[in-house]
Amino acid sequence: MIRDARAGERRIAPRGKVWLALGGLLLAGCAGQAAGPAASWYAEHNGVAPAGTRIYVCHAFGCALKTPFDFTPAQMRRLKAILAKGRASPEAERAAIAEAIAWSERTIGPVVGSDKDVGGLDLHNAGVPGQMDCIDEATNTTSVLSVAARAGYLAHHKVASPVARGFFLDGRYPHATAVVRETKSGAAFAVDSWPHANGIAPEIMPLEAWFAASG
Template sequence: MKALSTALTLAMLAGLAGCVGQSGSAASAWYDGRDAIPPRGDRIYICHAFGCALKTPVDFAGRDIAALRRILAEGRGSPAAERRAIAKAVQWQERRVGKIVGSDKDVGGLDMQNAGVPGQMDCIDEASNTTSLLLVAEARGLLRHHRVESPVARGFFLDGRYPHATAVVRETASGTAFAVDSWPEANGVEPHIKPLAAWFNDYPS
């Protein structure tokens, strides 16, 4: 049993190692390490079925970009306002792609019985999809107060927590990083946004 636990721990570490401490708007190491696909223009590859096992391309048409622009424009006044707008943008994306991907019934939080089920998402899927959306917004100049960074992870079993990953943005004025975590909630619910330092200290995972 101990050997199995050790093997499982090492497997999870291998899957999540390398996401801690990464930065850079491209977040290329995150995508490369998880068989995910970064956005290409206005096409986003939505990860689902846990661990980005499935990837469904979704093209954001002009009206989608216009909607994203309107949502994020609500946050121009301050970094805090922009974070609220980012939460609304993530909610918008989840609702926008839900019927296409089959993720409209995605269950929030730890839900291992749905591993491998198309449309269901774990934290790797959620962190990848949120990062992809934010990269599209950043590339179009829609973020005024934040830059997009690579997702990060916490929890490695040994500290009593399951591994868990989140998308990250960094406030340009203060340098403070914030978790943008859509995993705890069901599809179409606003993500949890909080200082990354506080997110790392959350327990349980």
């Protein structure tokens, strides 16, 4: 930014305008991704889409390892009961989604070895079985929610494609999140499991706020 002393106003230098325009295009592009289905995400990020009640749990960073996990009938009933708490409103359902994802991580963790997964940026764990980066987390959260949606457990949201933010040049580390979209309003929300350790409820916020975050 530069200041125009004569007008008492700040003007954006041409180079700054270019970066702001680029940032706006990237933001619009990511927001557009959230409108689409999640199927293309799996193909582009080394994942495997869920089939029936089976998901393929990504771990070791970037879906380097994929371990199948089958939800039992009893576990599906538990998932349904948790999400049923959110029938009253979209806000209530988002709270139930957070609880359901935390429960699913605690359920899946001992089976695939991710029960000791740490949260946040931990590059020293890259390639370690059971440890997850944001690509793993976004994929796994999307898979669990997709199973729930196909079973008819979601009343107010659809599962959208995960999205990414940050590209180093804007000073932010690349990061990805799962996304749900309200069926009536169309509003999109990030469901971000990456900042926290295994079994802790994910952060859920409007997607615009997630894109604007600096972390």
